[in-house]
Amino acid sequence: MPMRAIRTARMFDGTRMHGESVVLVEDGRIVDVETSGRELAAGIPVTDLGDSCLLPGLIDTHVHLGFDASADPISAIVAGSDAQILGIMRASAQRSLQAGITTVRDLGDRNFLSLRLRDELRQVTGSGPEILVAGPPITSVGGHCHFLGGAVDGMDALLEAVRERHARGCDVVKIMASGGNITPGSAPYRNQFTREELRLVVLEAHRLGLPVCAHAQGVDSMRDALAAGVDTIEHAFFMTETGVETPEDLLDDLAAAPLTISMSAGLIPGGVAPPPAVARSLSSVFAAMTRLKDHGAAMVIGTDAGVGPNKPHDVLPYAVEQATGLGWDPLGALTMATATAADVCGLRKGRIQPGADADLLAVAGDPLTDLARLRDVRAVYRGGVRVR
Ligand SMILES: [Zn+2]
Incomplete structure (x- = not known):
C-alpha cells in the first residue's frame, strides 16, 4: 500500500497527548509522526479527520x-x-x-x-x-x-x-x-x-x-x-x-x-x-x-x-x-x-510511533476532557486499512 497521511486536531500516542498531528502510514505500519506543523512532502494523499483525536487502536x-x-x-x-x-x-x-x-x-x-x-x-x-x-x-x-x-x-x-x-x-x-x-x-x-x-x-x-x-x-x-x-x-x-x-x-x-x-x-x-x-x-x-x-x-x-x-x-x-x-x-x-x-x-501496537502497526482509532473531540468521546468513533484503521 502506498504512503498515506492522516491529519487530526489532536493525537494520543499511547502515553501522551499532542496537538495537531499528521501520521504517515505505509504497508500497514506507521512510518512517521509529525506534531510540529511542518508541511508534508507534496504528493502524499492526506485524510483530514478535522476536530478529532487519533489514538492507537x-x-x-x-x-x-x-x-x-x-x-x-x-x-x-x-x-x-x-x-x-x-x-x-x-x-x-x-x-x-x-x-x-x-x-x-x-x-x-x-x-x-x-x-x-x-x-x-x-x-x-x-x-x-x-x-x-x-x-x-x-x-x-x-x-x-x-x-x-x-x-x-x-x-x-x-x-x-x-x-x-x-x-x-x-x-x-x-x-x-x-x-x-x-x-x-x-x-x-x-x-x-x-x-x-x-x-x-x-x-x-x-x-x-x-x-x-x-x-x-x-x-x-x-x-x-x-x-x-x-x-x-x-x-x-x-x-x-x-x-x-x-x-x-x-x-x-x-x-x-x-x-x-x-x-x-x-x-x-x-x-x-x-x-x-x-x-x-x-x-x-x-x-x-x-x-x-x-x-x-x-x-x-x-x-x-x-x-x-x-x-x-x-x-x-x-x-x-x-x-x-x-x-x-x-x-x-x-x-x-x-x-x-x-x-x-507482546505486540508492536498500542503506540503511535514509527514502526508500530497502523491499528488506529479516531474519535470526535478530545477524549481527555470527556472519555465518553471514545464511543463517538470517526474512523478505524486496521493494518493501515480504513474499516470504518
Ligand atoms: Zn474470562
Whole structure:
C-alpha cells in the first residue's frame, strides 16, 4: 500500500497527548509522526479527520469471542456446532473492530476455534481485529469452564496440555487457578491446582515461549499464581470464603512482582444486572482494584467481554471511562488500554510511533476532557486499512 497521511486536531500516542498531528502510514505500519506543523512532502494523499483525536487502536486483554453476551452464553457454545460457534465469533470480532478495539486476546474458546478465526481473518488485511488465542482454558476435571474441553488431571496431563497449545499455534496459555461464578459447583475462592502444578505449567509454557494467564479470583489462588510466576493474573477478585479481603502483604507482593493484573472492569450502563453473587461483591472488588493501583501494581483492562448482557464485545470503551471512577486519570486509563496492553500482549501496537502497526482509532473531540468521546468513533484503521 502506498504512503498515506492522516491529519487530526489532536493525537494520543499511547502515553501522551499532542496537538495537531499528521501520521504517515505505509504497508500497514506507521512510518512517521509529525506534531510540529511542518508541511508534508507534496504528493502524499492526506485524510483530514478535522476536530478529532487519533489514538492507537484499543486492546482488550481478556475476551471470549465465542460467548455471545446473552443471559446464557454457555448453552450456545456448549451445544452449538463448530460452524455456529464460528458465526458467533465472527460477529463478536466485527463488533469489537467497529468500536475501535483492534486487538482482542481470547482467553477461552471451544475446539480451538479462535485459531481458525485468527487465521481466517489474517487472509485479508482489515477483515477483523488482531486475535491472540489461548484455546480452551486448562482447568481441573469438572472445574471452572470444564465444558470448553480443557479439563486435565495430574502433572503429565498438564504438561501435555501446554505442549498441545504450543503445537497448535496458540499465542498464550490460560489456566484456571481458581473456580469461577459461571460454573455450577465451582467456587471463586477455591483453588483448582496446587502451587507445584501451576509452577510446572509456567515453566513449560515459558520454555516454549508462551506467556501464562492465570484466572485467579480467590486470594489463595492469587498467592499461588504469583509464586508460580504467571505473566498475568486475570480478574484478581481477592475472594475468600466469606467475602473480599485485600491482605497488605499480598498487595505489596503483587506490586513488586513482574506480572500484570488484568482487571475485569467494564459494564454497559443501564443493562441487565449481573448475577446476585457477582453484584454483591462488585463494589468490594472494584475497591480492591483501586488499592492495587495505589500500591503500584501494573494493571490493564481485560473486560471478559461476552460473558453476559452487560459485557458485549464493544464494552472496552466503557471500561476505560469507568476506570476514572476507580482512581485512574483519563490519560492513565487510555494508556492501560493501549501502550500497556500492547506490552503485556507482546505486540508492536498500542503506540503511535514509527514502526508500530497502523491499528488506529479516531474519535470526535478530545477524549481527555470527556472519555465518553471514545464511543463517538470517526474512523478505524486496521493494518493501515480504513474499516470504518
Ligand atoms: Zn474470562
